[in-house]
Amino acid sequence: MTAPGTRPEPEPDPLLPARPAREQDERLADAVLARDRKATAEFVARYTDRIYSYICSCLAPNTGHAEDLVQEVFLAAWKGLSSFQGESTLEAWLLGIARHKIQDYYRVRLREPEPLDDDFAEREEIILMPEQERQMDERRMRERTLRVLAELPEQYRLVLQWRYWEKCPALEMAERTGKSEKAIERLLARARDQFRRKWQDG
């Protein structure tokens, strides 16, 4: 029941961050834009773990470039911070920038010439996860997947991660890399085949 003379409280938009969090984010963004050194330190302290964690998950098992990418995300965020309108949380906004940086990383590497794989013929049978392997505990599955990915040529590893872990459609990958969709499908087929072989060998 609303008291007379007062406006009813509007229904909160579920897509928007809660008001206190939004106000806190906007205040922090404003202070960073005002080039306040302590606000900048808070910005870094608050969000670096999350961005680093996300980038590592996209690059695993080879996380050698993760630190450089994190730095690029924050520098891009500083350049674009004036466009932050509080429509999402600051963390979600930064993760959006991180996602673009990761896609750029994949794109540049997938533009390089493909590795040679003369005896390629993608296997027909499904050999990825027989029942007993399905029952492998999560930790062992993760370790095995990381090991197999680490053994693949970089392009194969990245194309699989971009397509399946980042859930990017092949058509979009083609558009971003300037390759044809067929070329991406071919690269994916080779990558899947090598993954399967190494999975079976292991």
Place this chain on the structure above:
Amino acid sequence: MAERKKKDRDFEKLADSVKLTKPGATRAPARLKARVYSALMLAEAAHGKLRDMAETKKAGRELCAFEELVRMAPVNRKLKSANICRLCHARVLAEMLEKPPIYWPHCPYAEFKKG
């Protein structure tokens, strides 16, 4: 086409069931936070004057001992807005070491190592 979709589905299932990082967030190294902060301060300083020490304090943020000295010293406004961390050994140590031997309060580089 159907065969390709089936192969796609196998890998989609694998990706859904296997997260490539350990459960829970991965903590960023403290020296990475120090490097990111230093890079941002350089970028901000290149863009214009930093908010001066007095305004920073007025905004409710604490200064480290050196910043406090600069705030109180009878020096010109330009110095009070300078990126003095650039000259501080705490920055150098924090960018290179995961647990730098710096302990004074309100130094961002000392704070980063606390996580």
